[in-house]
Amino acid sequence: MxxxxxxxxxxxxxxxxxxxxxxxxxxxxxxxxxxxxxxxxxxxxxxxxxxxxxxQPVPLVDRSGFTAMSAGDRRERAAAGAALAAEIYGRTTGLYRALREGASSDTELAAKLAEAYRRQRSDVRTAGEAVAGRTLTDDEAEGLWAVISTEVYDLLVNNAGWSQSRYRDWLADTTLRLLGPA
Missing domain, CATH: 1.10.10.60 (Homeodomain-like)
Structure with missing residues (x-):
């Protein structure tokens, strides 16, 4: 079901x-x-x-795809983060669209959407700090959250026709640029 x-x-x-x-x-x-x-x-x-x-009742931050962002050099960590984002958004972009639609008339869905964005924002900050190897400024974390969003994935993959691999490569490179030099 x-x-x-x-x-x-x-x-x-x-x-x-x-x-x-x-x-x-x-x-x-x-x-x-x-x-x-x-x-x-x-x-x-x-x-x-x-x-x-x-x-399985295992939080995202405790899963191997997430913890992979703490291993290797910065490029490898950024690639792991981009791969995880592409994997998740490949499964969920349509559901996020449906959630936004339903949230306009269902208070429980509206609360879920707000919670999903809050959790996503927090997870992106944690991931960004793992990739950067340091604490991010608020501007860095917020900018990264905007770039690593279902909406950007949807625009690039589902509307512009990018492949998953093109999106992953772009996201890894963009993440590194946003985080600046090591």
Whole structure:
């Protein structure tokens, strides 16, 4: 059910119905509601699973892709961060679009969007400091957060037609430029 929900919310946005998701997943509408209770809860569960790539209760900052930003030289750390961002946004950009759509009319989704941006902002600062090997200024952290955003990924990959590898290379180089000399 969750894989189907992730795919359908990503492709069709917040407007996709639970009945459509249930039919596509080969389960009854009642089964979905018994497990999740509402469309909002189904979406929020799907979103959380998509961000980290599985349903294990391990925070992103404790996962190997994140901790890889603390190993190697600055270029290797920046490349690890860019690879992680590309991987996550490849799974979640459509869900972020759906979340922004739904947040305009659902207070629980609006709260999730605010929390997702807060967490993303914090994670980007932590990642940037791992890559830089030092504490970032607020301007550096905020600028990095803006560049390493789902919106920029969406513009470059889904709208401008960049490949994942072009995006990863650009993001690693841009990160290094934003952080300045070692």
């Amino acid at each position: 969750l894989d189907t929900a992730i795919r359908m919310f990503s492709e069709r946005g917040w407007s996709v119905g639970v009945r459509e998701i249930a039919a596509e997943a080969g389960v009854s509408f009642e089964t979905v509601y018994a497990k999740f209770g509402s469309k909002t809860r189904l979406f929020l569960t799907a979103f959380d699973v998509a961000v980290v790539g599985d349903d």
